[in-house]
Amino acid sequence: MPLPRLIPCLDVAGGRVVKGVRFRQLRDVGDPVELGAAYSDAGADELVFLDISATLDRRGSAVKVAGAVAEHVSIPFTVGGGIRAVSDAAAVLEAGADKVSVNSAALARPQLIEELAGVLGSQAVVVAIDTEAGRVHSHSATRDADRDTVAWARECEARGAGELLVTSIDRDGTRNGYDLELLARLRDTVSLPVIASGGAGSAEHVAAALEVSQAALLASILHENPARLVALRDELRDLGVPLRDAA
């Protein structure tokens, strides 16, 4: 297996990085390119940029972010938010992103996953699943999508998804630890890589998630501060997690 991955997640709205706790109460914390490059220098294995703005031209803003990040960052990154069709995804990848992440659009029309995988390859298709109590939620976790989380994960795999980004809504921003039980069930259910998200409060939490998942998404634990990533990587190494040497 490849090495466990640490993936800082930057929520972007109107071209700026914001961070929501429990998907609400946003505050502005900076430029996505600058912060992304700083995380890359601090040893991030990948980056995720989620465009959470509700503007009309979300595709345009996603392409702009992808293009600007690609200029300055030479590690892989994923862009999500506003991807509803293959043409949206292709534009983001052409701008320099490696993967796209889809969520509500795939729930509304699961065929989208097959279309994306068919044209871009599975390795470029991340399906983000927001989940609470075993059920999938959509639209920034504001609506119950009326699907069982494990069944949806299985369907995503069958339709050609390359990775699953699984966020436990009830843990998001709480720093009480990842939902290890769910992650273990997914490990046993699908053979795709799974990125764990939601609830990281300590290095021990992250290490535990990396035992059952291939990657951990990091958001509030980093405080939008790349120096925290350097410290976290050191702590994880002390806990025996075999992270890559990024030098």
Add this chain to the structure above:
Amino acid sequence: MKVSIAAYGAGNVRSVELALRRLGAETELVHEPEPLLAADLAVLPGVGSAATAMAGLRERGLDAALRERAAAGRPTLGICLGLQLALDETEEDGGVAGLGLVPGRAVRLREGRVPRIGWAEVEPGREAYWFAHSYTAETPAATATSEGLAAVVESGSFLGVQFHPEKSGAAGARFLERCLSRA
């Protein structure tokens, strides 16, 4: 140093271009055989499906240009799917004939989580590079491996890498720099 990057509708050419430019190379995206033949170094990037990619090369006459470069001993770097297309064939998409620049075939990964995505060490050297693939080269031409899988293949003037040096941070930049200095 003039580097031509084959643009044939199957790949993240912009990342490759940006990575090479950061190293001071003069790059151009090419859609036709002539500039591909003339370059000091040709790069064959590639992500996505093998059948679509191979059709894209043929449509533009780039397949013949790449074979001609190989016959003339001019260096070409194939990245990810670009490596797999250089083989005799791939079992992807029900079986697709490759360029035949490197002996062997691409087969679907049968172990571990697929796609195989992430940073993995390459032996010899122990550097970690970024991989994102569902197929792997079975070839006698492998000169470096990652977890037992072909990571680097060399056949004549063709050099292929399963990983993405353009996305492999400092290690990837060092690798590309070596490619440029060899070309």
